[in-house]
Structures are given as structure tokens and as C-alpha cells.
Amino acid sequence: MILLKNISYLDIEEEKIKENMDILIEDNLIKKIGKDIKSNRAEVIDGRERLAVPAYTNGHTHLGMTMMRNLADDLDLDTWLNKKIWPVEDKLTDEDIYWASMLSIVENIKSGVSTVYDMYYSMDRVSEAVIESGTRGVLTRGMMDISGGGDERIDELMELYKNYNNAGNGRVKIVPAPHSIYTCSTEYLKKLINIAESFDGVINIHLSETKKEVSDCLKEHLMTPAMYLDSIGMLDLKVIAAHCVHLTDEEINLISKKDVFPIYNPSSNLKLGSGFAPIDKMIKSNIKIGIGTDGSSSNNNQDLVEEMHIGSIVNKAVTLDPNAVPAIEILKMATVNGGALTGFNNGVIRENALADIAIYDLNSIGFTPKNNLISALCYSSNSNYILDLIVDGKIVMKNREVLTLDEEKIKVKVRELTEKLLNR
Numbered sequence: 507m508i509l510l511k512n513i514s515y516l517d518i519e520e521e522k523i524k525e526n527m528d529i530l531i532e533d534n535l536i537k538k539i540g541k542d543i544k545s546n547r548a549e550v551i552d553g554r555e556r557l558a559v560p561a562y563t564n565g566h567t568h569l570g571m572t573m574m575r576n577l578a579d580d581l582d583l584d585t586w587l588n589k590k591i592w593p594v595e596d597k598l599t600d601e602d603i604y605w606a607s608m609l610s611i612v613e614n615i616k617s618g619v620s621t622v623y624d625m626y627y628s629m630d631r632v633s634e635a636v637i638e639s640g641t642r643g644v645l646t647r648g649m650m651d652i653s654g655g656g657d658e659r660i661d662e663l664m665e666l667y668k669n670y671n672n673a674g675n676g677r678v679k680i681v682p683a684p685h686s687i688y689t690c691s692t693e694y695l696k697k698l699i700n701i702a703e704s705f706d707g708v709i710n711i712h713l714s715e716t717k718k719e720v721s722d723c724l725k726e727h728l729m730t731p732a733m734y735l736d737s738i739g740m741l742d743l744k745v746i747a748a749h750c751v752h753l754t755d756e757e758i759n760l761i762s763k764k765d766v767f768p769i770y771n772p773s774s775n776l777k778l779g780s781g782f783a784p785i786d787k788m789i790k791s792n793i794k795i796g797i798g799t800d801g802s803s804s805n806n807n808q809d810l811v812e813e814m815h816i817g818s819i820v821n822k823a824v825t826l827d828p829n830a831v832p833a834i835e836i837l838k839m840a841t842v843n844g845g846a847l848t849g850f851n852n853g854v855i856r857e858n859a860l861a862d863i864a865i866y867d868l869n870s871i872g873f874t875p876k877n878n879l880i881s882a883l884c885y886s887s888n889s890n891y892i893l894d895l896i897v898d899g900k901i902v903m904k905n906r907e908v909l910t911l912d913e914e915k916i917k918v919k920v921r922e923l924t925e926k927l928l929n930r
């Protein structure tokens with residue numbers, strides 16, 4: 507049991523900060539929120555000069571890509587993938603992916619993230635890493651068939667679902683992830699739609715990331731990418747669609763009527779020169795958007811707080827409207843929308859929700875003076891102000907030290923394994 511005493515917290519549903527409250531955590535749930543809560547069994551945390559927020563969801567990443575950080579920069583997506591990333595990924599071992607994921611998880615924890623939506627290979631090892639860390643993950647096996655091996659990947663996916671879906675006390679979910687429309691044939695996409703239906707009705711894909719993807723799709727299918735996915739039935743599932751940079755107005759209208767969650771990846775889209783997602787239009791169409799870092803080779807970090815800051819201010823410039831994507835909208839993407847897109851009962855500080863809470867230091871420079879704490883969370887804070895992270899009712903980070911994983915050992919391992927990888 508944990509009792510947060512006299513703490514301020516972000517009530518994301520009411521869009522306001524509530525001051526001087528007590529929050530009682532019992533097992534993995536927020537049991538009670540109120541004034542003067544007493545418990546003689548709970549570990550008491552002094553919440554004065556602290557701000558509790560719902561722990562964040564990193565809505566799209568590739569945890570296993572850390573070894574390619576700063577290895578392939580200043581390239582467009584097509585060149586980056588084909589010339590640099592895929593040749594290195596061909597040499598990655600399960601062990602590499604495990605340790606690379608461990609490092610990414612540490613980085614995510616340090617920016618207040620309790621839950622990742624990850625797409626990669628060796629997802630059994632990624633599942634183990636997430637379980638060991640005490641965090642949550644929707645872990646999605648990336649699927650392709652353009653260069654062969656499609657059926658073997660399906661066998662692996664089935665095994666993964668059997669062994670790891672709902673593992674770690676329900677902290678892990680397994681979802682199929684066709685990589686994209688340009689790496690999967692129509693027949694293969696249809697197979698994966700059927701498999702997703704037989705699992706939990708959820709699918710994850712990269713969608714409409716570059717102009718090239720759109721023009722190739724128009725040539726091949728005479729439709730834009732989201733219309734094409736709809737024509738083969740994918741949009742009747744719950745779809746987590748990373749990027750969505752080049753959606754047309756027609757596509758925005760379509761997905762506003764479907765259970766589709768676009769994931770905003772501003773740093774990756776800026777760095778790869780892919781463009782800007784029409785976030786403001788999507789918000790105005792009542793689409794629920796998530797936010798993610800993407801992998802550490804296109805961002806090049808796993809800092810969701812930085813992502814929120816960039817994600818908000820870049821939209822204002824692009825739309826020439828300073829009111830576009832205000833702080834509260836970005837915070838919703840990382841919290842309540844995160845809970846909705848993963849299906850975990852988190853992303854809100856509310857009685858009976860899962861106890862996933864990040865605690866900021868209000869005595870830090872970015873929160874001084876305390877004119878507007880919602881603005882501060884988006885515009886003037888950084889990850890270093892997050893002191894503690896509670897996931898599933900347990901303290902995973904205390905005073906910026908990750909308690910569940912050995913950060914120093916992980917860094918040493920990743921350095922060693924990266925050297926070996928690059929010399930193979």
C-alpha cells in the first residue's frame with residue numbers, strides 16, 4: 507500500500523490540477539482519492555511540492571533499435587530503412603534485441619512512461635524485458651512478406667500470443683503488426699486481419715508516413731493508404747496507426763467514424779523529413795490521437811516529455827495558429843488516450859484505475875513560478891523533473907533511480923553488444 511499525502515495531481519478528465527489531496531494505492535489500483543486519508547499500513551510519500559500525473563503511454567516505438575542510435579542520420583525514410591537499418595537489423599540477435607530493449611525501457615521509465623506500444627522482432631525477449639522491468643507493454647510482432655518469410659513470421663506470432671498474451675500479471679498484451687502497406691502484400695494483410703480478429707480485434711501498422719507511400723499506393727491500388735486499408739476490411743478492427751502524416755481530408759473523415767488511433771511521432775517525422783501530421787484537423791474531427799517517440803534511430807531518444815513539447819509547438823508553426831494543439835491536448839494524447847488505445851485501465855488518476863502514476867518535482871526551475879502547471883508540463887518541464895514512477899501499484903523509479911533494472915549493467919552490455927554487432 508502507498509499513500510501519497512498532500513499532493514497536487516492532474517485530473518486529465520476534468521482538465522485541471524487538484525491541490526493538496528491524498529491518493530491511496532492498494533494492490534495495483536488507486537483505491538481512494540480525498541482529503542485526510544489515513545492508513546497505518548501504507549508507505550507514506552510526502553506529496554508537498556510534488557505533482558502527480560497519470561503515467562504516460564509511449565504510443566509507438568521500436569524498443570529494440572537502441573543499438574542503431576546515431577548510426578544513420580540525416581536520411582529520408584526510404585534510404586534510412588533500405589540502405590542503413592535493414593542491413594544492420596539482419597544481423598541482430600535475440601540477445602541484442604533483449605538488451606537494446608532493456609535500455610529503451612530504462613529511458614522510457616525516466617520520462618514517466620509506464621506503458622509502451624512496441625513493434626519489433628524477437629518479441630518473446632522483449633516481453634521478458636518488459637515483465638522484468640515492472641512496466642506494461644502492448645508488444646506487436648512486426649510482419650512483412652515482400653522479401654519472403656511471411657508464413658514463418660505468422661507461426662512465430664501464434665506462438666508468441668499463446669505464450670505471452672496477458673503475461674506478467676496482465677501487463678503484456680500481444681498484437682499483430684503488419685509493418686506497412688509497402689512491405690506486405692494484399693493477401694498477407696488479409697491473413698493478418700483474420701488473425702487479429704481471432705486474437706483481440708486489434709492491429710498495429712505504420713500508415714501514410716511519407717509522400718512516397720501515398721503516391722506508390724495511388725499507382726498500385728488507385729486509392730490513398732487509409733482508403734486502401736478500409737477496402738480490405740482492416741479499418742473494421744481497432745487500428746493503432748503510427749505516423750498518419752499525409753492523411754487526406756477524406757481519410758480523416760473516414761477514420762473519425764472508425765476505431766482508429768493515429769499515433770503522432772513528431773520528432774521522427776521531422777528528423778526523417780517526412781512532414782507534419784494534420785494533428786489539429788484530427789483533433790477538430792474528434793479523433794483520439796496517441797503520441798510516441800518512434801525508435802531511437804529516427805528520434806534519436808525515448809523521451810516522451812520532449813516529444814510532447816515538440817509535438818505541441820511544431821503544430822502552431824505549421825498551422826500558423828498559436829492556439830493549435832494546446833498543452834492539455836498533448837497531455838491527453840500521452841495519458842487518457844494512451845489508456846484507451848492500449849486497453850489498459852490506466853492513463854487517469856481516478857478511483858479504481860490502475861495505479862500508474864508519475865511524480866514531478868514542483869521545486870524544479872521549470873515549475874517556478876507556478877503560474878500554470880498544465881502549461882508547465884508541456885512547455886517548460888523536462889524528464890529530469892520526474893522523480894518517481896509507480897506502475898501497477900509498485901515503485902519502479904525512486905528519486906530517478908530505476909529500482910527494477912540495473913541501469914549501469916545495461917549500458918555496459920549495450921556498448922559491448924553494439925561493438926560486436928557492427929563488426930559482424
Ligand SMILES: CSC[C@H]1O[C@@H](n2cnc3c(O)ncnc32)[C@H](O)[C@@H]1O
Nearest residue numbers: 568591625626627648649685712801
Ligand atoms: C517489422 S519490425 C519494425 C520495423 O520497422 C522499422 N521502422 C522503424 N521506424 C520506422 C518508421 O518510422 N517507418 C517505417 N519503418 C520503421 C524497423 O526498423 C523495423 O524493421
Ligand SMILES: [Zn+2]
Nearest residue numbers: 712748800801
Ligand atoms: Zn515506427
